[in-house]
Amino acid sequence: MRHDDVVAPLRECLAPEDDVVLAYVFGSVARGRAGPLSDLDVAVLLADDADIGRRHLELIAALTSSIKSSEVDVVILNDAPVALAYRVLRDGRPIVNRNERVRVGHWVATVDRYLDxxxxxxxxxxxxxxxxxxxxxxxxxxxxxxxxxxxxxxxxxxxxxxxxxxxxxxxxxxxxxxxxxxxxxxxxxxxxxxxxxxxxxxxxxxxxxxxxxxxxxxxxxxxxxxxxxxxxxxxxxxxxxxxxxxxxxxxxxxxxxxxxxxxxx
Known part of the structure; x- marks a missing residue:
């Protein structure tokens, strides 16, 4: 599973999902080290009023169908542990950015908490x-x-x-x-x-x-x-x-x- 092979279907899948403000691919696929058994790791930041639990399950189902693989892990950045959120920002590759101001604010808040x-x-x-x-x-x-x-x-x-x-x-x-x-x-x-x-x-x-x-x-x-x-x-x-x-x-x-x-x- 290569990064370039999954970006287009992921973006197409997430395009109608208006409450997905930011999305990243991270993990072995983003690093170019994915093997045949590697999972696809996707992190998303949802709008503040999103139902996180429900949307988490819906996004897993949608992304799994989009790339025709059962090995998809979705992290919701809204309530992710700060160490994991920091790792996504440090190592991940952005695939969706609907609001640059939100992206910068989330980046600053996450990095600040992590370094603190x-x-x-x-x-x-x-x-x-x-x-x-x-x-x-x-x-x-x-x-x-x-x-x-x-x-x-x-x-x-x-x-x-x-x-x-x-x-x-x-x-x-x-x-x-x-x-x-x-x-x-x-x-x-x-x-x-x-x-x-x-x-x-x-x-x-x-x-x-x-x-x-x-x-x-x-x-x-x-x-x-x-x-x-x-x-x-x-x-x-x-x-x-x-x-x-x-x-x-x-x-x-x-x-x-x-x-x-x-x-x-």
């Missing part, structure tokens, strides 16, 4: 790699899956945050979505911390919040971040056990601190 988190990402990756080399992670894939889950949830929370405080406080539906995404992102961070410290009996935490202090004690994260994540655990406990008493303003304030979860992931 890169120093912490490298520190965490180095800590995980060190423990991998020492054979001290029982299931590294479990950690990686939860890191990706945090990225996905934070991306969706960022979209909710973009609606503004007033719209958020007035919309119970948005509040419910935010509560769920926050709960799962924080729980994923807790699971990662517990997994990493599981092999060190001296670091066994007394509670969820202590798991981040234990992680800091193992030099995987810094102590300031560990303390902020302890506070996030308190919110998680409220969401799980005292959900009738959740204050929308407190949830909004937590959305303003999403960088803590981004740093961790």
């Amino acid at each position: 988190m890169e120093p912490m990402r490298r520190t965490l990756a180095a800590g995980l790699q060190h423990r991998l080399e020492e054979g001290r992670l029982v299931d590294p894939d479990a950690v990686r899956r939860r890191l990706r889950e945090i990225d996905r949830r934070v991306a969706r929370l960022g979209r909710i945050q973009a609606t503004g405080r007033g719209a958020f406080v007035a919309d119970p539906g948005l509040q419910t979505q935010a509560e769920r995404h926050l709960q799962l992102a924080i729980q994923s961070a807790i699971d990662i911390a517990l997994h990493i410290v599981a092999e060190d009996s001296a670091a066994t935490p007394e509670d969820y919040g202590s798991s981040f202090s234990a992680l800091a004690g193992l030099d995987v994260i810094g102590r300031p971040l560990a303390q902020r994540l302890r506070v996030a655990v308190g919110l998680r406990n409220v969401l799980v056990h005292a959900y009738l008493d959740v204050d929308p303003e407190r949830i909004w304030d937590q959305l303003s601190g999403l960088t803590d979860l981004e740093e961790f992931s």
